[in-house]
Amino acid sequence: MLTLLWTDMAVFALIIAGLFVVWHSRKKEHLRRPWLKVFNNSIGVISLTILLMFLLIGALDSIRLEHHKKLPSGELSEHTETLSVLDIILTPLRSHVEKTYSKPFAHQAYAKEMSVDSAGVTRWIYPPLVYGGAHLTNPSDKQKDIAVKALQGLGIGVLAWFGLILTLKLFCKLSFVVNSKGISNCLLTLLVIICLVAVLAALGPYYHVLGTDKVGEDVLYQAIKSIRTGLVIGALTTIVMLPIAIVLGLMAGFFRGWVDDVIQYLYTTLSSIPGVLLIAAAILMAQVYMANNPELFTTVEDRADMRLLLLCMILGITSWTGLCRLLRAETLKIREMDYVVAARALGVGRFQLLKRHVLPNVMHLVMITIVLDFSGLVLAEAVLSYINIGVDPSTYSWGNMINTSRLEMAREPIVWWSLTAAFIFMFTLVLAANLFADVVRDAFDPRAN
């Protein structure tokens, strides 16, 4: 059984929108040229490949299957659980739950424990982990074992990459849209990604590569699951913000007069309220509402999903003002241009004028803003979750990981892996998005051409 949450649709909307942009730009020369520029830029291609990889993981995590749990006796239970395709792929990581903290690649627990050995003697030792390194007969072989497994993974990764290249060579002509430099950059990035995935896949079932957290859950699994949350926040907020910004911005610039006054008043008022406070106020209100209407949100998943959806809507409502202001200024300029005046003189209707002549000429601004805002939103999620006005505490997110690991920094010995994992993943996604945004801006900025 396939189930769909509201936020899943956001991920798919993001993919469909991406495909639409590709399909739409292929036919139009003025759009194809800047995109080709992006593909010819090695930083552009590399960051795009990484972003697509994140998107793939997010998409896999959004296809949810409902199925009956298997009981220990082998029969199917009456209760159903919902797992995403990603969950199924990551089954070894998901199911290998330890008792509590353990270091990356550890075979022993983080803290000493009282235990009774077979001879009946009570001792104060580091108990061995249930899953991490459990296949080792002699713990001193651990480093050798890790190296062997990693090399095996690396070998498989390289082989898989060669396989990919062979199939590409056999079945398609490499230079259909982009020249070979772009493709080769993309393939080299893929080599790194595939090798990394292969190494992790080889080690994952035997060790906790990034350790485990307080309740013994694999940190790598948490970090991977958080990708979807980051993507949803970026995508859904844009979906909410874009129509408001475009419609109001174009109207204010095009109609001027009282329409302009009203819209200007609207965005001055909204942007004058400190963003965090507006979000906090709205989330507080939503919490009160949810507390008073528990019957509307039956499962924890529903609640968390609703909160994520709401957070994105509020972020969308607070973030349209910047783009709206830009679009208004640009529309004011465009409406006085000769070709628009000529079209108006020829009797083209106002709606047609906006659609045909104004909108296409401000699309570069929209494009640049979307890509620039994305990374800011991913970072904002972490901060908001820290103040407890972000995503639901039960949702996997980097913000929640950082939030919980803050206290772990004060422990002795220090628990650093949760925090590090969240930052590495977040940094990779945001850096790729920022670099991509930079290349896109350079390519689409009419002044640079």
Added chain:
Amino acid sequence: MINYIIRRLLYVLPVLVGVNILTFVLFFVVNTPDDMARMQLGDKHVTQAAVDNWKQQRGYDLPLLWNEQEKGLQQLSKTIFFEKSVGLFVFDLGVSDSGRDIVADISQRMWPSLAIAIPSLIFGVLVNITFALLLIFYRGSILEFGGLFLCIALMSISGLFYIIAGQYFVGKLLALTPISGYAPGMDAFKFILLPVLIGVVGGLGSGVRWYRTLFLEEAAKDYVRTAKAKGLSEIEVLFKHVLKNAMIPILTGIVVILPLLFMGSLITESFFGIPGLGSYTIDAISSQDFAIVRSMVFLGSFLYIIGLLMTDISYTLVDPRVRLD
């Protein structure tokens, strides 16, 4: 000039009214005071009497917009809207839900916020401008490319990381500064050192890029080319011409955020345990004190609008070509 300022001040009013209505709708209409009382008193097992009592203590037992039991003007004034929202216009912020005077709290907590915000701003601007000028000076070299990449990398790191890493390395490992806390007077120095440092480093990436664009725009102008053609050295051009002329957008960019410095930084203050307005707001959010959040929203919007006004005025002061009528 005076006319312009008066006109702009009048324009501020409708915006503040808008903010007020928006917060009123958010805090009192979407959820009634009854809902708030239940939430505060603990969801399910609350008697109506306890709710009424809670509301009466905090003055939430009035009708929202229209009081039918009163006569004349009192019909309007004995309402939640009038008592809780209109008072904000004369900065009568009332008492918080826990019974403390909000104005007194704010005037006391403002100073620690400023003690962090002002040095962060000054050092931040100086450091950013220095690095931006260096990038311009080494334009087209590998140094610029590396610098720009570093800027993007710095921008991609979450602000939380700077704080946590700073507290761990500077505060805990090296033990140069206290990890968190605050003391009034001159003792505050050692407590604000680390937050200011982190504030400067955290803003470096985006700041340097922003100033670089300003300088690049200025450096592309004709008079710069003329100056170079006349034989001025690169350094002379940068400092005597580019920097001087770029001061206009730099100054006006700073003026707009000056009033907001009072609000403090939410994250920094709560991480470092500084009793400023930022941590005040965070505490209010987490203890769900609606009266404080409402006051801070109003104060924040007011300061933002004042900032916009000051920017417009400062344009006329630094750039004689701009006239406001």
